Amino acid sequence: MNAAQIERFFATLKAANPAPQTELEFSSVFELLTAVLLSAQATDVGVNKATKRLFAVANTPAQILALGTEGLESHIKTIGLYRSKARHLLQTCRILIDRHGGEVPRSREALEALPGVGRKTANVVLNVAFGEPTMAVDTHIFRVGNRTGLAPGKTPLAVELGLLKRVPAAYLVDAHHWLILHGRYVCQARKPLCSACAVADECDHGRQLKSAAA
DNA sequence: ATCCCGAGGG
DNA sequence: CCCTCTGGAT
Structure with missing residues (x-):
């Protein structure tokens, strides 16, 4: 994908969904x-479904520790x-209380030091909670980055660095959500809905389908 | 490289 | 049945 195609790719996704958000439910x-x-x-x-049950009973580090x-x-x-x-x-709740005053730390280093929190999870928290232009490469973004040719890579980190380099700055903060939602509902793993895809002309895979049909 | 591991869809 | 889902630790 060249720069003009990347620009159109995100402009199209933005037009369809100006303020994308995570579909995870949370209130802190x-x-x-x-x-x-x-x-x-x-x-x-x-x-x-699980957090709805959990948060009704415990939604602070101390309360979750008390559950055992x-x-x-x-x-x-x-x-x-x-x-x-x-x-x-x-383990993470124990560390939040002992080392961070019961709060969620704002630095990547402190986040990734929490058990169960790796680079992808830290990137989501930094983006969603603190508004940083991070790229959390999950299964969807890894697939979309490779299939479209937007940011090919053999590892999630390679795709992440490619995206940070190639996504125009104006789209960077929200690109994470556009790519996830596109992957979840259109550019699906098994059967991508290319015939209904708004950015098929900007996609290596989409154009390949067209030239094969012609 | 391998393990963890339930729910939902095809 | 098999594959997929906002991965991380060993």
């Missing part, structure tokens, strides 16, 4: 961190990887 930075930590290899629909392992697991058992997520979340 700590709830956001918790939801994102739980979202690994899970759908946001599934995470929202069994109590916490009972609320998130419907999500995949729930045992490791429960363990990591409890």
Whole structure:
């Protein structure tokens, strides 16, 4: 994809959705961190069901610690990887209280030091909670970056760096959400909806389909 | 490279 | 049945 195509790609997504947001439900930075930590290899629909139950009972580090392992697991058992997520979340709550005054830290370094929080989760928190122009490369963005030719790469980090370099500055903060929503609802893993795609002309894969049909 | 791991869709 | 879902730790 060349620069003009990239510009049209994001201008089109922006026109359709001027203020994109995460579909995870939260009402505080700590709830956001918790939801994102739980979202690994899970759908946001599934995470929202679990956090609705969990936050009704506990939505602060101290309250979640008080649940204990069994109590916490009972609320998130419907999500995949729930045992490791429960363990990591409890460890993270302990660290938030002991080292960060019960608050979610704002630096990448401190975020990534939390158990269960890697580069992708830190990028989401930095973007959604603190408005930073980060690129959290999840399964959707990895696929869209490669399939469209927007930012090809063999690893999530390679795609992230490619996006940070190639996405025009004016689109950078919201690009994360446009790419996720595009991947979730249009540029799907199994059967991408290319015939209904608004940016097929700006996409390597979309143009390939056209030339094959012609 | 491998493990973790439930729900939903095809 | 198989694949996918806002990954991270070992």
